[in-house]
Amino acid sequence: MRYLGHIMKILAIETSCDETGVTLLESHDDGTFEVLGNALYSQVAVHAPYGGVYPNLAKREHSVNLVPVMIECLAAAGALTPATEPVSEGGSASLKGILEREPELFVELQSFLTQHGKPQIDAIAVTHGPGLEPALWVGVNFARALSQLWNVPIVPVNHMEGHIVMPMMQRQPGETETYRLHPASYPLLALLVSGGHTELVLSREPMQYEMLGQTRDDAAGEAFDKVARMLGLPYPGGPEISRLAAQARASGTDCKYVFPRPMLYQNNFDFSFAGLKTELRKHIQSLDELTEETRMQTAWAFEDAVVDTLVHKTARAADEHGAQTVVLGGGVSANTHLRTQLKDALDARGITLLVPPPALSTDNAVMIALAGALRAAHGDYADPATLSAHGHLRLV
Numbered sequence: 001m002r003y004l005g006h007i008m009k010i011l012a013i014e015t016s017c018d019e020t021g022v023t024l025l026e027s028h029d030d031g032t033f034e035v036l037g038n039a040l041y042s043q044v045a046v047h048a049p050y051g052g053v054y055p056n057l058a059k060r061e062h063s064v065n066l067v068p069v070m071i072e073c074l075a076a077a078g079a080l081t082p083a084t085e086p087v088s089e090g091g092s093a094s095l096k097g098i099l100e101r102e103p104e105l106f107v108e109l110q111s112f113l114t115q116h117g118k119p120q121i122d123a124i125a126v127t128h129g130p131g132l133e134p135a136l137w138v139g140v141n142f143a144r145a146l147s148q149l150w151n152v153p154i155v156p157v158n159h160m161e162g163h164i165v166m167p168m169m170q171r172q173p174g175e176t177e178t179y180r181l182h183p184a185s186y187p188l189l190a191l192l193v194s195g196g197h198t199e200l201v202l203s204r205e206p207m208q209y210e211m212l213g214q215t216r217d218d219a220a221g222e223a224f225d226k227v228a229r230m231l232g233l234p235y236p237g238g239p240e241i242s243r244l245a246a247q248a249r250a251s252g253t254d255c256k257y258v259f260p261r262p263m264l265y266q267n268n269f270d271f272s273f274a275g276l277k278t279e280l281r282k283h284i285q286s287l288d289e290l291t292e293e294t295r296m297q298t299a300w301a302f303e304d305a306v307v308d309t310l311v312h313k314t315a316r317a318a319d320e321h322g323a324q325t326v327v328l329g330g331g332v333s334a335n336t337h338l339r340t341q342l343k344d345a346l347d348a349r350g351i352t353l354l355v356p357p358p359a360l361s362t363d364n365a366v367m368i369a370l371a372g373a374l375r376a377a378h379g380d381y382a383d384p385a386t387l388s389a390h391g392h393l394r395l396v
């Protein structure tokens with residue numbers, strides 16, 4: 001895809017799940033995107049004791065942390081400006097109205113405004129779905145408040161498009177964190193695997209999507225997290241299982257267990273991980289003892305089953321639709337075994353695989369800023385008065 005340069009600065013906000021992210025991105029007229037500042041606060045430690053993300057707890061955490069995260073991002077970019085004139089009473093009342101359901105956020109914003117003025121930005125990009133609705137609303141209402149306060153337009157971003165765009169960006173050599181869109185050939189197939197989604201999406205041309213298949217029950221990341229919990233591993237379980245599986249694979253022995261590959265030979269591109277999870281529960285209950293060794297072997301066999309299923313179905317979808325490029329996105333794309341297995345399968349077919357930088361595989365605001373910059377160039381702005389959060393927002 002050719003990106004026609006459009007010089008602007010975008011402030012991006014991500015609050016769809018348990019990461020509060022803010023990024024300041026500048027698009028240059030040579031088609032590059034420079035990350036001027038980026039900050040991310042992870043709520044993982046807050047949710048870990050519960051073994052999953054609690055939507056209302058996530059909402060409160062975003063409300064309290066969003067302004068400090070924005071300050072960190074703007075400070076890193078050297079973009080904090082001093083306050084020039086106080087916000088009028090009417091202006092403040094209107095902000096309070098927009099943030100009626102996020103009172104902690106209103107207090108934080110008010111205190112920010114006593115010290116700081118408008119940073120030099122041209123637009124605000126915000127994730128408006130999919131995700132946990134109470135969490136999404138915090139970002140959306142914050143964007144609406146800032147849009148009114150600073151008189152800048154809003155670009156709503158679909159979180160899953162953020163996960164598609166991130167791997168499509170190539171980091172440019174040099175000291176600054178600068179990206180350029182990969183000259184990817186279409187049709188392009190995206191395998192999106194996260195805590196809430198497992199999807200195969202076909203893109204015949206830039207920013208146009210067709211859903212080929214999706215999970216009928218649990219998402220791949222959710223299966224990793226639930227099985228990790230059964231094995232007594234901390235949340236989030238994906239990285240933990242992956243670590244144990246890698247250790248086991250390095251031992252040079254054969255894997256002791258084999259689990260089913262769900263829906264592998266069915267003639268569709270859907271997934272299902274609930275049955276596999278039940279198999280795992282039965283298997284773990286059947287063990288005399290959960291030792292370090294059985295835990296490692298179980299993690300290995302489980303990861304093999306999930307990765308095999310994802311790779312096999314992706315390769316078949318790529319064959320059937322003549323994909324020239326495959327994009328791997330979403331938190332589970334951090335999984336090393338998935339990356340190597342998928343690369344082997346696609347190399348054999350002469351298909352290019354694009355993956356995100358490992359640190360930007362899981363949720364962050366850089367991907368929202370990049371997708372937002374592309375959407376802004378497309379003129380996809382929203383009316384701040386009616387912009388809302390959609391937990392089940394779809395790509396198509």
Ligand code: KG4
Binds near residue numbers: 362
């Ligand atoms: O995209 P993401 O950060 O949040 C959602 O939008 O859901 O994905 C989080 C998911 C979690 O389920 C986490 O366990 C999984 O990504 N994950 C991994 C790995 N790193 C994160 N799963 C498998 N292997 C990993 N290395």
Ligand code: ZN
Binds near residue numbers: 159362
């Ligand atoms: Zn995500």
